[in-house]
Structures are given as structure tokens and as C-alpha cells.
Amino acid sequence: MWLLFLCGLLNVMITMSNAETQCVCTTVPCPENGQNTIQMGGGTAKITYEYKTHGEYPVVIAAQGVITPLDLDHGTDTTSCTQKYSRILDDDGIKDCDAGHILANRLGGYGNEPLNIFPQDASINRGAYAQFENNIYHCIESGAKDANFQWKFTYENDTRTKPNKIEYYVLFDGGNCTQLSSVFTNGE
Numbered sequence: 001m002w003l004l005f006l007c008g009l010l011n012v013m014i015t016m017s018n019a020e021t022q023c024v025c026t027t028v029p030c031p032e033n034g035q036n037t038i039q040m041g042g043g044t045a046k047i048t049y050e051y052k053t054h055g056e057y058p059v060v061i062a063a064q065g066v067i068t069p070l071d072l073d074h075g076t077d078t079t080s081c082t083q084k085y086s087r088i089l090d091d092d093g094i095k096d097c098d099a100g101h102i103l104a105n106r107l108g109g110y111g112n113e114p115l116n117i118f119p120q121d122a123s124i125n126r127g128a129y130a131q132f133e134n135n136i137y138h139c140i141e142s143g144a145k146d147a148n149f150q151w152k153f154t155y156e157n158d159t160r161t162k163p164n165k166i167e168y169y170v171l172f173d174g175g176n177c178t179q180l181s182s183v184f185t186n187g188e
Helices: 002-018 080-089 130-140
Strands: 033-040 045-054 057-067 098-103 117-120 142-153 165-175 179-185
Touching: 033 080, 033 130, 080 098, 080 117, 130 142, 130 179
Parallel strands: none
Antiparallel strands: 033 045, 045 057, 057 142, 098 117, 142 165, 165 179
16 A cells, blocks of 8 residues: 555656656647747747757747738737746746747737747846837838848857847848847846
8 A cells, every 4th residue: 555655656756857847838839959930920920949958958049030010019928837937947046037038029929939938037128128129119110011030049058048148130121220130148
């Protein structure tokens, strides 16, 4: 009897231990090594993400895609699932990051999709990054037919899961803007 109890308890502990190393969002696709693509926004935002394993987790190393004015204001907020997912990847020892959208909510990015989420320093996410995304929004709103996005995520080493630098570049087709680019640090 005790042996059955101990085996059952051990099985529960192993299951709980493994749950922390897997993507916590079970109703949407979790990132996998290689290319991952998702259609978001008003239906025209198509973003392709490149993931590579660092430690136990796939992390985003680059992304690119195109959005149109139809995608503006058709994103979604983060969920408790994607917030937990980003905190699992927050390896700076503090676990206080935001679940940062790669493609912003205002620009049509989904916050309920782990593919579009990374652990982002809250002050950057709500400060300089948000202002840059606001500038992109206004450039598209000024008459751009579309905007081509590129992101590059840099990590301290191949085991870190929170990027320490994000390079963000946007090229506009029409409107009042030609291009915008910026480099953001991410905590530490």
C-alpha cells in the first residue's frame, strides 16, 4: 500500500517538475526551434519568428513580417498564461518582467500567443519601447500602404533566455515616414 502511495506521489512530483520546463500555454501553439509563423491583427499581419533553444527553452532570435493599416488596433492584451510564460524565461534572478509583445498590441500583435511574447524589462516596455511603437503607429496612420518589420534579439550567451538587446527596424511604403530603427537594452 505504501509503495503504491510513494509511486503515485513521485509521479505527481515529476509531472509538476516537468510542467515548469514546458510552455504553459496549452490552447495556442508554443514556440519551436526554427521558423514559426502567425497571422494576426486585421488578418494581414503575417510575422515569421526564428527560435533557437537556449538552455531548456526555445527563445526568439529574430522576427520579420509585414503589416497594413487594417491591422492597427486589432491586437490583444497579454493573458495570465503568456505572463507566466515570460516570467519562466526571465532569467535575471528577479522574475519581474513584462510579457512584452514582439509586434505591439496597437499594431495588431496578439498577447495571447507565446510566439509573439518575450521577457521584457517593464520600464523599457512601458517607456522607450512603447514610444517607439507609438511612432510606428503614427507613421502607418499617415498613409503608409504597409510596413516591413525586422527584429533581432541578442542574448548574453547560449544559455540565457531573456534577451539583453533588441534591434528593431521598420521600413514604410508610403505615408510620412521612410524608416524607423532603434536598439533597446533589456534590463540588468
